[in-house]
Amino acid sequence: MIRDTSAQDRLVEVKPNRKRRLMLIGAGVAAVAVLAFVLPQASRLFSADASVSASRLAFAVVERGLFVRDIAAEGKVVAAVSPTLYATSGGAVTLKVHAGDAVKKGQALATIVSPELTNKLAQEQSAADAMEVDYLRAQIDARKKRGELQKAFDNAQIDQQGAERDLARYQKAFAQGAVPSMNVDKAKDELQKSKITTLHAKADLGTDSDSLNFDIKSKKLAHDRQVLLVEDLKRQVDDLNVKSPVDGQVGQLFIAERATVAKDAQLLSVIDLSALEVEMKVPESFARDLGIGMGGEITGNGNTWKGLVSAISPEVVNGEVAARLRFEGDTPKQLRQNQRLSVRILLDKRDNVLTVQRGSFVDESGGAYAYLVRDGIAEKHPIRVGASSIDKVEILDGLKEGDRIVISGTDSFKNAARVAISR
Numbered sequence: 001m002i003r004d005t006s007a008q009d010r011l012v013e014v015k016p017n018r019k020r021r022l023m024l025i026g027a028g029v030a031a032v033a034v035l036a037f038v039l040p041q042a043s044r045l046f047s048a049d050a051s052v053s054a055s056r057l058a059f060a061v062v063e064r065g066l067f068v069r070d071i072a073a074e075g076k077v078v079a080a081v082s083p084t085l086y087a088t089s090g091g092a093v094t095l096k097v098h099a100g101d102a103v104k105k106g107q108a109l110a111t112i113v114s115p116e117l118t119n120k121l122a123q124e125q126s127a128a129d130a131m132e133v134d135y136l137r138a139q140i141d142a143r144k145k146r147g148e149l150q151k152a153f154d155n156a157q158i159d160q161q162g163a164e165r166d167l168a169r170y171q172k173a174f175a176q177g178a179v180p181s182m183n184v185d186k187a188k189d190e191l192q193k194s195k196i197t198t199l200h201a202k203a204d205l206g207t208d209s210d211s212l213n214f215d216i217k218s219k220k221l222a223h224d225r226q227v228l229l230v231e232d233l234k235r236q237v238d239d240l241n242v243k244s245p246v247d248g249q250v251g252q253l254f255i256a257e258r259a260t261v262a263k264d265a266q267l268l269s270v271i272d273l274s275a276l277e278v279e280m281k282v283p284e285s286f287a288r289d290l291g292i293g294m295g296g297e298i299t300g301n302g303n304t305w306k307g308l309v310s311a312i313s314p315e316v317v318n319g320e321v322a323a324r325l326r327f328e329g330d331t332p333k334q335l336r337q338n339q340r341l342s343v344r345i346l347l348d349k350r351d352n353v354l355t356v357q358r359g360s361f362v363d364e365s366g367g368a369y370a371y372l373v374r375d376g377i378a379e380k381h382p383i384r385v386g387a388s389s390i391d392k393v394e395i396l397d398g399l400k401e402g403d404r405i406v407i408s409g410t411d412s413f414k415n416a417a418r419v420a421i422s423r
Contacts, residue, residue: 050413051420052378058408059373060357064401067353068346069289069389075280075298075343077335080310080326081246081272087265088239089114095257095268103244103270110242110267117240121233128226135219142212149208153201160198163191248272251337276331277310277324280343285388287312287321289347296325300341301334309345348387354399355392359407362393370399371406371413378406378419 087093091114097103167187173179251269255261278298282290294309307325315321325343335341361370367385371378383398399405406413413419 050416051422052409052412054421054423056409056412057406057421058359059404060359060407062354062356062395062399062401062403062405064352064354067348067350067355067387067389067392067394069348069387071280071282071286071290071343071345071347072390073280073282073343075278075325075341077276077337077339077341078279078324079248079271079273079337080275080277080324081248082251082269083245083272084269085109085242085245085267087112087242087261087263087267088236089117090260090262091115091117091240092258092260093255093267095253095255097250097268099250099253101250103248103250105244105247107244108241109244109250109270112240112242112261114237114240117233117236121230121237124226124230124233128223128230131219131223131226135216135223138212138216138219142216145212146205146209149201149205153198153205156194156198156201160191160194163187163194167191242267244270246270246272247274271337273337274331276335276337277326278307278341278343279322279324281320282323284316284319284321286347287316287323290321290323290345294345294347295328296343296345298325298327298341298343300339301332303332305329305332307343347389354395354401356395356399356405357407358388358391358393361405361407361410362388364410367393371410371419372399373404373406373421376421378413378421380415380417381405 089112091112094111094113095109096111097109103109167184167190170179170184170187174181174184248271251271253268254266255268261267290309290312292309292312296307296309298305298307306328308328309323310326311324313322325345362385368382369380370383372381373379381398384396386394386396388394
């Protein structure tokens with residue numbers, strides 16, 4: 001019979017390990033905490049339509065405060081008055097100045113040699129002199145003719161007076177029976193004839209005088225017309241000396257020395273340095289808010305000058321509109337053509353306005369919506385925006401102070417309603 005080993009067994013008392021128990025309990029609590037933290041995040045991730053890393057996005061907080069709308073850009077100095085001079089007649093040109101020379105108003109800058117125009121002036125001047133002689137001769141002839149007509153009228157009056165005396169004498173003699181009635185009748189006929197002669201002489205004097213006056217006036221008008229033609233030709237000949245219309249500086253020469261040019265050809269330009277303006281390019285979105293007379297600041301050479309918007313181009317080129325500012329007051333002396341200056345135009349200034357930093361979300365959505373960030377989820381939210389400046393945009397509706405939105409990078413959202421933002 002085989003004996004068992006029960007006699008060798010002994011009961012071993014196991015003492016509880018409190019440290020291990022505490023570690024297990026701690027691990028369990030940590031696991032529960034992790035699950036409590038992860039499960040909401042996981043549920044939000046699963047509820048989102050997409051997930052985008054926060055490093056690819058830019059955020060901004062909606063704030064309330066001062067809102068200043070202005071336009072800041074770089075401008076260049078341009079001449080408000082920069083006339084280009086043209087050839088008034090064809091011919092050979094002799095330049096008397098060089099590019100960059102300072103000139104005064106009325107100073108001759110170039111001379112055009114035009115034999116054709118000079119000869120035409122001489123011919124027309126000669127014709128004017130001949131017409132003046134004709135006009136003077138007509139006056140002399142008129143005076144001579146008037147003298148002859150006056151003489152004939154005076155003689156007719158004398159003859160009439162003699163006929164009246166003869167008739168009176170014959171009538172007196174006939175009454176005394178000294179002469180026959182035939183002599184009286186003859187005297188009456190002579191008187192009647194002299195009266196008719198006097199009437200015609202008087203009529204000739206008036207009619208011929210009017211004719212003579214008309215002839216003189218015609219000669220005078222012809223002479224005056226010729227004088228005007230000569231004066232115009234003199235002006236054209238004088239314009240062959242191309243003169244500066246302003247005080248300034250010679251800009252660009254468009255021809256070479258002694259070049260033969262046609263009429264209306266460009267010769268040179270003159271820059272009036274006393275009337276300078278600053279030209280700047282304004283984005284199309286801001287151009288509609290610009291107006292003539294708006295104030296601005298021009299900065300350069302360590303100085304700041306006040307300016308006023310003087311002109312706005314009606315044309316949009318490459319998404320920009322050209323605008324000009326003139327200096328308020330005297331033009332600074334130290335500026336030069338095409339010099340670069342900084343320009344700032346104040347459009348609007350208001351306090352207590354709800355704004356957010358401007359970003360691509362305004363251009364991408366047209367200001368119709370924004371992605372509002374809450375608990376790591378960017379949710380598409382309708383908004384309404386107002387005026388915008390270079391760095392801010394006014395919020396009219398849809399957001400409140402303290403809201404955090406995505407201002408850049410929303411193109412990666414692909415228009416999703418909810419987007420999870422991962423770290």
